[in-house]
Amino acid sequence: MDNWDEIRTAFQVARLGTVSGAAEVLGVHHATVIRHIDALEKRLGSKLFQRHARGYTATEAGRDLLAVAQTTEEQFAHLASRIKGQGETVSGELVVTSISGISDLLTPVMVSFQQAWPDVRVRFLTDMRVFRLDYGEAHVAIRAGTGAEEPDNVVQPLARIKAGLYASQSYVDRFGKPASEADFAGHRFVCSDNETTRAPFHRWLRATVQPDQIAYLATEAVALEDAVRRGAGIGFVSSFRAADEPGLVEVLAPRAEWEAPLRIVTHVDLHRTRKVQAFLTHLKDAAKSWKFCG
Amino acid sequence: MDNWDEIRTAFQVARLGTVSGAAEVLGVHHATVIRHIDALEKRLGSKLFQRHARGYTATEAGRDLLAVAQTTEEQFAHLASRIKGQGETVSGELVVTSISGISDLLTPVMVSFQQAWPDVRVRFLTDMRVFRLDYGEAHVAIRAGTGAEEPDNVVQPLARIKAGLYASQSYVDRFGKPASEADFAGHRFVCSDNETTRAPFHRWLRATVQPDQIAYLATEAVALEDAVRRGAGIGFVSSFRAADEPGLVEVLAPRAEWEAPLRIVTHVDLHRTRKVQAFLTHLKDAAKSWKFCG
DNA sequence: TTTCTGCTGTGCGCTGCTGCACAGGGGTCA
């Protein structure tokens, strides 16, 4: 049953009873309608209509087609109105992806967004791999650093994550607290395992301390923070996280050169939709009140 | 939502994930597929797919279309198999029409046919007007006489209805029984009201007796028979009816010149179907055992 | 009966859709 257009033509003929009427509704010439019916009947090997001078009367097969195509037309009409409307409504899924390290910065934003737009279901994806917006894997990505992006991606700056060097109280008790980077000799550090990390503070750390001073490495930001809190060494913790951890001792205060920029990335096709725009507005609004961020 | 073929194309792309795959399944060039998608998205004003080098990924709208078109395709496939198969099966409606006068000749045939093919529902239409087979009003018509038929109608002889002249016992008691048509003077007759009737016996009667001898006229065969039985006059009754009426007295025995031919008429398009063929076989078979028919 | 209207049906010329070929790009495998 290929060629759905011929079914649509036959449907209108069955509904209206005349070739001419169907042609007018379909916006084609009545000769086209006749050819469609002839082709369809030939392919089915069965007559759909009784032809007579006053029009076409549907046979049993034609009435069957009428009923089926009737529901099809309604379903397609509903589909079209849903699709046409969905770009204008804030509903359906909103898929957000980011590095897991800023989860507790983003989660409150997404929760309040979902409460503001109850028709939206939020999916928050965090994974080691980078989700691809051009594959439609997410509507919005919040990414750190200044990496290259696909040509069709829309990039907007969101905030700057401040980070300072911290150690646990237990570490300070055992090894003391360096006053500046000139005083780093004999200290041990916690650093990202990713040698090609784009986080400025980790790059600074790798450049500043001796390799053998790095005593603990981990991939995820949470794991690094855990290591610092448990006394594995001195390490960078983002300021918004450190504020919630009274057990941490600030070794060196945040500096501008350590700040990691957060950027919002969307695909150009989805960027225009009201749903994505609503979330971007909501997100930027929330970011204004983020403490410890530049 | 015109152009259902584009929906079908988009459906295959959403299902397979690539333009090339969809093109192969649809049996068209992949350039055509791309153009269909572009046209459909433009008309809907919304992206159905995220394009990337590895193929097309459906957006929410695309997944919505996939689901709708999936059911559509299944419904069309079922429709096609029903239509293709229905010419081969003996099921659905069988619409038979005839003059009401031979109802009790045909009814047993149709009842036994329905019992032999339980999937068939019989509709038996009798009306003053002639049903038109080319309008699809009936599958099979059983008609009397030798009237002209539409060019697309298939005509087959069925049987010859014998008729004789009868009167009621009460009539014979009052007026006597003529020995032949030479003895008709002073008798009264019952005849069809239709002056252009094609029934040979009624034409014979109108030609043979004086107009003022016709004392009772009616349109329907049943009404004429009732009139004869009640003593209104001498009239023609078909032999198969007279056999069931012990109160009738035969005035003149059936003659060959009075016989009315019954013919089966079908439309050429429906004539080929197994259902109609099955009924024709059944009907002709039953007609062989009809008594009082030539 | 005659006229009129609206329908189906078909040959012809043209338009727009389709197929083709090739370019470009990204993923994969050796």
Place this chain on the structure above:
DNA sequence: TGACCCCTGTGCAGCAGCGCACAGCAGAAA
């Protein structure tokens, strides 16, 4: 890292399908 493959995307040429015009016919109206 380089070669290969499969995918998308586009300009161009051919052709299928379309609109057009007219013929024919049947029913309705006068």
